Amino acid sequence: MATRDPEAKRQQLLDAALTEFAAHGISGARMDQVAKRAGCSAGLAYTYFKGKDELFDAVFEQIVRTIVSTVPIDADDLPGYAARLYDSHQANPEVARLVTWYRLERGEAALATPLAVKSTDAKVDAVRAAQAAGTVSDRFTAEELVALIQHIAALPSGDRTRDTVAAAVRRLVEP
Structure with a gap:
């Protein structure tokens, strides 16, 4: 039986969103494509993030944190x-x-x-x-x-x- 790891799934969504947003921007990105890249349903993606804008903001904040630390x-x-x-x-x-x-x-x-x-x-x-x-x-x-x-x-x-x-x-x- 697989165990659930909400933080790992959230990170998969952020990683997938970085790829999707980098390729298509905010307007062109699609939540269903982000979910597909992350290996989950669009519904699950919306469980973690209210929509594209919130997901984009989370990706941007992660980038800032990473650059500041590295x-x-x-x-x-x-x-x-x-x-x-x-x-x-x-x-x-x-x-x-x-x-x-x-x-x-x-x-x-x-x-x-x-x-x-x-x-x-x-x-x-x-x-x-x-x-x-x-x-x-x-x-x-x-x-x-x-x-x-x-x-x-x-x-x-x-x-x-x-x-x-x-x-x-x-x-x-x-x-």
Whole structure:
């Protein structure tokens, strides 16, 4: 007799939803396809999530948590941080596609979920402290530097892109 594992099923739904949303966006994704990918019925999917929007939000929050835990900011080595963030983007291209869909369908301001705001605030505070210590340039505000680093780290892959990302951020932040 099989035992039920609600958390495992919820995670299967989140994993399936990441694939579905990355491919089709919020509008184009279908809950029945998410359920099929997760190996369950659409009814069971609705037991866990009220609908596509709630499921999409849960996937986005999971992405933020994963990136924060696997690629923590290091204000003493922002070029290295940018290179690791670039590596994360390259290893998980579906995440970049999902974030792009989020921006297209919900707008840039919608990315400001409570967890995303908290994460960004922590990064800004770390950069601001490094600026105050004189180890990071203050040519740009801490908020601008964090945004610039994140955007540079999202460059598409190429022969020397990782090195270019690190070099660009090094030049950007050097005092």
